[in-house]
Amino acid sequence: MQINQLRQRKPAARRWCLLAFVVAPAILIAACGGSDDEATFTPVVLTPTAEPTAPPASTAPPASTAPPARGTSENFDPTVILPGVGADSTSVWILNVNEDKVDLLSATGFVGSIHAGRQPSAIVFEGENVWIASAADAIVSILVPNENPRGPFRVGLQPRALEFDGQNIWVASAGEQTISKLSTDGEELATTFIGGFPTALQFDGEHIWVADIINDRLLKFNLDAERVGVVNTGRSPRALAFDGTNIWVSNVLDGTVSKISVDGNVVATYPVGGRPVDILYAEYEGGRHIWVANMDDDTVMKLSLDGQRVAVVPVDEGPVSLALFGSDLIVVSSVIQSLNRVPLATRDGG
Numbered sequence: 001m002q003i004n005q006l007r008q009r010k011p012a013a014r015r016w017c018l019l020a021f022v023v024a025p026a027i028l029i030a031a032c033g034g035s036d037d038e039a040t041f042t043p044v045v046l047t048p049t050a051e052p053t054a055p056p057a058s059t060a061p062p063a064s065t066a067p068p069a070r071g072t073s074e075n076f077d078p079t080v081i082l083p084g085v086g087a088d089s090t091s092v093w094i095l096n097v098n099e100d101k102v103d104l105l106s107a108t109g110f111v112g113s114i115h116a117g118r119q120p121s122a123i124v125f126e127g128e129n130v131w132i133a134s135a136a137d138a139i140v141s142i143l144v145p146n147e148n149p150r151g152p153f154r155v156g157l158q159p160r161a162l163e164f165d166g167q168n169i170w171v172a173s174a175g176e177q178t179i180s181k182l183s184t185d186g187e188e189l190a191t192t193f194i195g196g197f198p199t200a201l202q203f204d205g206e207h208i209w210v211a212d213i214i215n216d217r218l219l220k221f222n223l224d225a226e227r228v229g230v231v232n233t234g235r236s237p238r239a240l241a242f243d244g245t246n247i248w249v250s251n252v253l254d255g256t257v258s259k260i261s262v263d264g265n266v267v268a269t270y271p272v273g274g275r276p277v278d279i280l281y282a283e284y285e286g287g288r289h290i291w292v293a294n295m296d297d298d299t300v301m302k303l304s305l306d307g308q309r310v311a312v313v314p315v316d317e318g319p320v321s322l323a324l325f326g327s328d329l330i331v332v333s334s335v336i337q338s339l340n341r342v343p344l345a346t347r348d349g350g
Helices: none
Strands: 016-022 027-033 044-046 084-087 092-096 101-105 110-114 120-126 129-134 139-143 150-154 159-164 169-173 178-182 188-193 198-203 208-212 217-221 227-232 237-242 246-251 256-261 266-271 276-284 287-294 299-304 309-314 319-325 328-333 338-343
Touching: 084 120, 084 328, 092 120, 092 129, 092 319, 101 120, 129 159, 139 159, 169 198, 208 237, 217 237, 246 276, 256 276, 276 319, 287 319, 299 319
Parallel strands: 044 110, 084 319, 120 159, 159 198, 198 237, 237 276
Antiparallel strands: 016 027, 084 092, 092 101, 101 110, 120 129, 129 139, 139 150, 159 169, 169 178, 178 188, 198 208, 208 217, 217 227, 237 246, 246 256, 256 266, 276 287, 287 299, 299 309, 319 328, 328 338
């Protein structure tokens, strides 16, 4: 994915000056130019000091990274790894799965790339540290400000999701049908077989929730990695969000999202767009909303917490991943490999 800038629907491009802090090691880069389209500078490439070792012979072959055919939700392949995105207060991190790297952007443009294993598949933030999973190498790496990267640490085959519970890191490994709890030093503390294909993890303040896309269910675990609940969902639950009270899940093949209480009761299910592959909770200026990426419709949808549509925003073709960055929603589109910025204040007709 070649990314030169964050593409914003409005306002129009303006003169800019890029000033970005890059982790591991600390590097300060400045570049100024005319319009966004005219800006040029040499990107910084950051490579971990310890290159990932080759996967063991028993490792499954890398999963496909080709986007599923559009308009064929019934043929949706849950094993496909789609591009991902995460954001902290200063940077946007793009999981460039097709080129085996993580692209780093500031608010105004491309900063550099980081190699953290083949097929980067998940990202989570532990304070200032950034954890990245590599599906093909079955590893996680830790990027630490002002230090060399830590790891890589071996995990189960094809890690697809990461989560931080405030003390430990959780990894969902689809190739081994497990979830694992790691210390923040990378030590494995517990691993539990779940029997399914986990694609998402969500911490609700007390429990870890797992989306099992093959068996159309959510699994609920305590922090000792013991299963304490199961909730049946719509078809192919793929992404999770937590609004402080309820868990939200996107049901890809049904074109719906469901709101589920932390006690495991399905509160409501709402229609959204075609193939909702990601979901995100956002608070902004006193408002609390759910955002959904509709891959087949080329839209992101903003919902109130009672499921009412607040806005439907056209974006570039094939939106697959969402992140919060300041007052904007960042949208990764897989077909033309681009980013859009959508203001969180967006409303239909506004």
